[in-house]
Amino acid sequence: MEIRGPMLLPARREEVELRTRDGLTLVGELAVPADRTPVATLVTLHPLPTAGGFMDSHILRKAAGRLPALADLAVLRFNTRGTTxxxxxxxxxxxxGHxxxxxxxxxxxxVRxxxxxxxxxxxxxxGTELALKxxxxxPVTGAILLSPPLHRASAEEVAAWAxxxxxxxxxxxxxxxxxxxDEARERFASVPGATLIAVAGGKHLWVGETQTRRVLTEIVAAVHPAALPLATEWHGEAGEATSRSAAG
Incomplete structure (x- = not known):
């Protein structure tokens, strides 16, 4: 079967609850490889909830659906406060973002x-604003920013990563x-060690299988490059996500 769309590859998936220091319960899901120990963990931060973003925004859902099986990664998704x-x-x-x-x-x-x-x-x-701020x-190994708007993260908060x-x-x-x-190169110039990857034809919402695969490949290239190239076909059992998904 070609790996595309809402396909769920084998993984151990668990509904989790996160407890915040100010007494809130956040809902989420942890997906880990079905029969192996994960080599790394993705802690995902979703797009703007007031514009339809949530833990099921499609790139994050597909990361959880595919990468435990394809790249031995654990994927934690959750709804930030007030998000459904x-x-x-x-x-x-x-x-x-405060x-x-x-x-x-x-x-x-x-994670700890x-x-x-x-x-x-x-x-x-x-979610990139939260990562930057x-x-x-x-104790993270690094941060991967997909379509950063740099609306809420200040120039000083970006420069602090230098x-x-x-x-x-x-x-x-x-x-x-x-x-x-071009503007991103200017805005991230204060962080000489940052890696900027321009994606030809890419759009903010990364809609379509070609863009999905490119984004997932860039994530895996940073976190666990030995898993590349990511398979595009799956020979075995698989399911399909049925929940509604926002693009972001």
Missing amino acids: SPRGTSEGTFDG AERLDVEAAMDL ERDLPDPWLVGWSF YGREH DDPRRLIAVIPELDDYLRP
């Missing part, structure tokens, strides 16, 4: 409690609605 998805609604109210600092902290607490290896933050759109506070030895990778769509490659 088919998994449920996280308690609290959207706070524009109190969400505690949501990122709660996710990293679960489960002893999940080599955690990377993977933010998409609004708060990622340096946690003194951080951990990897910062930004995947920039050529046709992005908010930040295109």
Whole structure:
């Protein structure tokens, strides 16, 4: 079978709850390889919830559906405060990226409690703002930014990564609605060690199987390059996700 769309490859999937320091319960899912120990962990941060983003936004859902089997990765997805998805609604109210600092902290607490290896933050759109603003506070290996708009992360918060030895990778769509490659090079110039990857023909929402595969490949290239090239066919049992998914 060709691997595409909502296909779910084998994995152990568990509904989880995250507890924030200010007393909220956030809903999420942890997917790990079906019969192996994960080599690394993706802690995913979804797009803007007031624009339809949630833990099932399609790139994050497909990462959880495919990468435990294809790349031996654990994938943690969750709804930030006040966000609803088919998994449920996280308690609290959207706070524009401020109190969400505690949501990122709660996710990293679960990573520590489960002893999940080599955690990377993977933010998409609004999620990249959380990664830039708060990622340096946690023991992550690096951060991967998909379509960063740089609306909420200040120039000072971006520049702070210049003194951080951990990897910062930004995947920039050529046709992005908010930040295109030329401007991204200027905005990230304060972080000489950052890796900027311009994707020809890419768009902010990464719609379509070609763009999905490109994004997942860039994630795996950073986190576990030995798993490349990612398979495009699966010979074995597979399921299909049935929940509604927002593009972001």
